[in-house]
Amino acid sequence: MSSTLAYQDGRLHWHRHDLAGIAAQVGTPCYLYDFEGIRANFRRLQAAFPSAEIHYSLKANANLAVIRALHAIGAHFDAVSGGEIFRAVQAGVPPSQIVFAGVGKTHRELDYALRLGVGWINAESSGELARIDQLARSLRATPRLALRLNPDVRADTHPHIATGHAAAKFGIPLAEAADLLSAHDPSRDAYRIEGLHVHIGSQLGSVDHTLEALDAALALMDGFPFLTTLDLGGGFPVSYTGEPVPTLEAFAEPITAALQGRPVRLILEPGRYIVAENGILLVEVQYVKPTSDGVIYVTDGGMTELIRPALYAATHGVLPLRHMPEAAVISHVVGPVCESADVLRAVVALPLLREGDLLAVLHAGAYGAVMASNYNARPLAPEIALESDDWRVVRRRQRWEDLIAEEV
Numbered sequence: 188m189s190s191t192l193a194y195q196d197g198r199l200h201w202h203r204h205d206l207a208g209i210a211a212q213v214g215t216p217c218y219l220y221d222f223e224g225i226r227a228n229f230r231r232l233q234a235a236f237p238s239a240e241i242h243y244s245l246k247a248n249a250n251l252a253v254i255r256a257l258h259a260i261g262a263h264f265d266a267v268s269g270g271e272i273f274r275a276v277q278a279g280v281p282p283s284q285i286v287f288a289g290v291g292k293t294h295r296e297l298d299y300a301l302r303l304g305v306g307w308i309n310a311e312s313s314g315e316l317a318r319i320d321q322l323a324r325s326l327r328a329t330p331r332l333a334l335r336l337n338p339d340v341r342a343d344t345h346p347h348i349a350t351g352h353a354a355a356k357f358g359i360p361l362a363e364a365a366d367l368l369s370a371h372d373p374s375r376d377a378y379r380i381e382g383l384h385v386h387i388g389s390q391l392g393s394v395d396h397t398l399e400a401l402d403a404a405l406a407l408m409d410g411f412p413f414l415t416t417l418d419l420g421g422g423f424p425v426s427y428t429g430e431p432v433p434t435l436e437a438f439a440e441p442i443t444a445a446l447q448g449r450p451v452r453l454i455l456e457p458g459r460y461i462v463a464e465n466g467i468l469l470v471e472v473q474y475v476k477p478t479s480d481g482v483i484y485v486t487d488g489g490m491t492e493l494i495r496p497a498l499y500a501a502t503h504g505v506l507p508l509r510h511m512p513e514a515a516v517i518s519h520v521v522g523p524v525c526e527s528a529d530v531l532r533a534v535v536a537l538p539l540l541r542e543g544d545l546l547a548v549l550h551a552g553a554y555g556a557v558m559a560s561n562y563n564a565r566p567l568a569p570e571i572a573l574e575s576d577d578w579r580v581v582r583r584r585q586r587w588e589d590l591i592a593e594e595v
C-alpha cells in the first residue's frame with residue numbers, strides 16, 4: 188500500500204486519486220477500495236499456489252463489486268451464511284463455485300444451499316451431518332461434503348480469531364472425525380464426504396501450526412481413500428503497521444512440499460490477504476480535545492465503521508490527508524460512539540490537527556464494512572471503488588430513513 192500512497196502537492200493521493208477530493212464529493216466517513224490492488228493480491232495467491240482453487244472468503248468484504256471483480260478473474264468463493272451465498276449468487280457467481288462453511292448453519296440456510304447446488308458444504312458436527320442427510324433426502328440431492336476438523340492446535344494469533352484449539356466451537360475433533368469417516372456409507376447416506384477442511388485462525392503469526400494441522404489432516408486422509416480434497420482455509424497475515432509477518436511464500440513452500448506426490452486437490456479460503464491493505468476508511472476530525480499526554484481527536488468514524496481496534500485491540504495506520512511537516516504530538520484517535528472502546532487508534536504520533544482535517548485509516552479493506560453496524564443509529568458509510576483512472580460509489584450512504592425502513 189505504502190508505495191501507492193503518497194503526498195502530491197501536500198495532499199494525500201492513492202495512486203492518482205486525491206483522497207480529499209473524493210471525500211469532498213461523497214462525505215465522511217467512507218471506505219475506499221483499490222480494485223487494482225485487490226486483483227493483484229488475488230493473482231499473488233494464484234502464483235504462490237498454482238495448483239490450488241482459491242475461494243475468496245466473503246466474510247472479509249462482501250461488497251457486490253468486490254465479488255464481481257474477483258469472480259471476473261477466476262476466484263471461487265467461501266460463504267459462511269445464507270446471506271453470503273445470496274450475495275455471491277446476486278453478483279453472478281455460479282453456486283457450484285461456492286463452498287458453504289460455518290458452525291451454525293440453520294435448516295433454512297442448508298435448504299437454500301442444497302436447492303441452489305453449492306459446490307461444497309464444510310460440515311462442522313455430527314448434528315449438521317444428520318441435518319444435511321435429512322434435507323438432502325427430501326430434496327433428492329446428493330451434496331458433496333468436507334468435514335471441518337478441529338486439529339487442536341493453537342494458532343499464533345489474537346485469541347478471538349484462533350479457531351483450531353480443542354476448546355474452540357469450530358470443527359470436529361480428529362478422533363470423532365475418524366469415527367464419522369469410518370461410518371460413512373455412500374450407499375446409505377444422502378451425501379458424499381469427499382474432503383477435509385481445516386482453518387485454524389486468521390492473521391496467522393507463524394506457519395508452524397498450519398503445518399501441524401496439515402499433517403493431522405493428511406494422516407487422516409491416508410486412512411480414507413475417498414477423501415480427495417483438502418481445504419486449508421485462510422489466515423494469511425497482513426502487516427498492518429510494518430510489523431514482520433510471514434510471507435505468502437513462507438506458507439506456500441512447506442504446504443506445497445507436504446502435498447508433493449499426493450493426488451490431493453487443494454482449496455484455500457483467503458480473505459484478509461486479498462482485501463485488507465486495499466481499503467482505507469476516511470474520517471473527519473470533529474473536535475480536538477487536549478489531554479494530560481497530548482490530544483484526543485474525535486472523528487466522525489469509529490467502531491461502527493471499523494470495530495477491529497475495539498474487538499481485537501488491532502492497530503491501524505493513520506495518516507492526515509494534508510501533509511504537515513510540523514512536529515508530532517501524542518494523539519488518540521477516537522470515534523463519536525457512546526462507548527469508551529470506540530477507538531480507531533489508541534496512541535499515535537500525529538501533527539497537530541484542526542477541526543475539519545481529514546484522516547485516512549489504513550488497511551480497512553477487510554473486516555471493516557462487513558462488520559459495520561447501525562449502533563447509535565448511525566447510517567452505514569458508503570463504499571467507493573477506485574480503478575486506475577476513475578472511481579465510483581459501489582454502495583451509497585444509508586439515510587436516516589433507511590434506519591427505520593424495516594420497522595412496522
Ligand SMILES: Cc1ncc(COP(=O)(O)O)c(C=O)c1O
Nearest residue numbers: 244389390421422456457458459
Ligand atoms: C472458515 C474460514 N475460512 C476463511 C476465513 C478467512 O480468513 P482470513 O481472512 O484470515 O484469510 C475465515 C476467517 O476467519 C474462516 O473462518
